[in-house]
Amino acid sequence: MDKLLADFLRHLSLERNSSTHTVKSYREDLTQAHECWQEILGSTxxxxxxxxxxxxxxxxxxxxxxxxxxxxxxxxxxxxxxxxRYLCRNGVIQTNPTLGLRSPKVDKKLPGFLSDQEVDSLLVQPEENDRFPNRDRAILEVFYSAGVRVSELVGLSLNDLKLEEGIVTVRGKGKRERYALLGAPSVEALRAWLVERDQLLAQTKKKSDAVFLNKLGTRLTVRSVGRIVGKYVNRAGLDANLSPHSLRHTFATHLLNAGAEIRSVQELLGHKRLMTTQIYTHLSKQKVQESYQKAHPRA
Incomplete structure (x- = not known):
């Protein structure tokens, strides 16, 4: 069992390129499960x-x-x-005992954004046995990296991508254009998907300039992207009410909590009014107190 766990964690780190934090979380969760099973089975x-x-x-x-x-x-x-799932995929076991296993229903979390750990858990969910793992991984990464709306994501075309520069042209509400930023993981995920995208178009004998395609070689719809995100939210055991917009919300909240200026976040989100951006400022009391202690001369 210890060797199987070590192999799985190595797979996450080297093949899935998971963050150190994610690997650590999986190690802790699975080690605890292992210890529980030893206790129940009465054997180490x-x-x-x-x-x-x-x-x-x-x-x-x-x-x-x-x-x-x-x-x-x-x-x-x-x-x-x-x-x-990893053990089944690698032929270690023939039957997956987790099929049919139910997770406890998670209570609604307001506001609808993810913690750092939940983001890490979500981004690692697409796996090689999924229909389009590179596409789905790219979708999740772009949502979190660029903070785009779902309508903006499905509207992306190849000419909008400037991967060498790490930027993408987005057309938002009122057909207003803006630049969104792409982090290194999202650029890597997009590059992997674009290779498969070309193969898909060759197989379906279709022509399309859309970045994200369905199995027929045509542009993904807003509803399809919602189902894709929901699939991985459920797989990660997160709140079922989380949506593509929750990832946009998470993008903005994490930037603001890390000290980004609200005007910069407003520009990245494509908000016309600053008041709209302020709904994303869900700072904890501790964060507010820290800011007060640093900034107020009589604190």
């Missing part, structure tokens, strides 16, 4: 085949008994699912 040396659907249900009950929140339990179950 058990075969992976001993992890049955019944054992996994007992593990879910164990998380509840320990008093873990629904979101924490859902995240840890999602880690177990990813681990067993």
């Amino acid at each position: 040396d058990y075969a992976i085949e001993a992890v049955s659907p019944r054992l996994l249900r007992r593990y879910v009950a164990w998380l509840h008994e320990k008093g873990y929140s629904k979101s924490t339990a859902a995240r840890r179950i999602a880690a177990v699912r990813s681990f067993f």
